[in-house]
Amino acid sequence: MKRLLIMLVLGIFVSLQASAQDNKVTLSYPVGFAIGELSDYVKPSSFRGIAIDYRKMVNDNIGVGISSGWNVFYEELAYDTYAFENQAISGKQYRYSNHMPILFNSAYYFKPRSAVNPFASLGIGTIYTRRNTDMGQFTLEEEAWNFALAPEVGMLIEFANEFSTSVSIQYYNGFQAGNELDEPQSYFALKLGFEL
Numbered sequence: 001m002k003r004l005l006i007m008l009v010l011g012i013f014v015s016l017q018a019s020a021q022d023n024k025v026t027l028s029y030p031v032g033f034a035i036g037e038l039s040d041y042v043k044p045s046s047f048r049g050i051a052i053d054y055r056k057m058v059n060d061n062i063g064v065g066i067s068s069g070w071n072v073f074y075e076e077l078a079y080d081t082y083a084f085e086n087q088a089i090s091g092k093q094y095r096y097s098n099h100m101p102i103l104f105n106s107a108y109y110f111k112p113r114s115a116v117n118p119f120a121s122l123g124i125g126t127i128y129t130r131r132n133t134d135m136g137q138f139t140l141e142e143e144a145w146n147f148a149l150a151p152e153v154g155m156l157i158e159f160a161n162e163f164s165t166s167v168s169i170q171y172y173n174g175f176q177a178g179n180e181l182d183e184p185q186s187y188f189a190l191k192l193g194f195e196l
Contacts, residue, residue: 024063026053026166028193032071032099037183041131042095048072051191053105060112067105067123067150071189073097082135094134099185101127101172103150115158119168123150127174129185144181146174156195164195 032046051069058064077093103123110118127148133140154168174185 022057024053024055024057024065025196026193027051027196028053028069028166028168028191030069030071030170030189030191032073033188033190034073034097035188036186038073038097038185038187042073042075042097044073044075046071046073046187048074049189051189051193055105055107061109062106063109064106065104067101067103069101069189071099071187073099073187084140089135089138091135094132096132096134097185098130098132099127099172099174099187100129101125101148101150103148105150105152107152109156117156117158117164119154119156121152123152123170124148125150127172127185129174129181131181142181144177144185146177146185148172148174152191154191166191166193166195168193 028051030049030051032049034042049069049071051067053065053067055063055065075095077095079090079092081088081090082093101123103125105121105123107119107121125148127146129144129146131142150170150172152168152170154166156164156166158164168191170189170191172187172189176182176184
């Protein structure tokens with residue numbers, strides 16, 4: 001919750017600094033869908049998250065900037081006996097996987113003067129992942145910083161002067177890392193937002 005508040009305050013601050021002609025600031029609600037190794041660990045979709053994108057417009061069609069966000073995947077497993085390396089523990093298991101991408105991005109807007117403005121973007125950077133497996137009073141915590149590429153396609157829909165909503169889908173492709181959580185951590189996010 002603390003991170004959510006920090007992201008919200010950051011989004012408001014950046015939007016106040018942005019002028020409508022030169023910058024695009026989008027605050028989004030991302031619904032995450034785990035794939036690959038992440039899906040093996042936690043299956044349900046993530047309905048906990050926030051994303052913010054800031055882009056400085058180079059011209060009418062091209063914007064460059066930064067983006068960040070936070071998605072939490074969660075699953076509760078039934079009472080069972082779970083094996084870890086050379087031991088076994090019985091109980092209910094609670095799994096949390098937190099993902100915080102930090103990306104530099106560029107975007108191309110296809111119809112900048114239209115009420116419906118499709119766009120495509122590519123982010124490059126890192127995803128910080130913290131995974132917690134809780135059983136009773138015990139917690140197994142793993143962390144990783146994965147190199148990431150994040151292509152995105154979507155559209156801005158203008159409803160009134162200087163007020164637009166956005167709909168997009170972004171693929172966060174986290175590559176293999178060389179630490180305790182070394183498998184690739186990847187997911188899709190359906191992002192619904194508005195331009196500040």
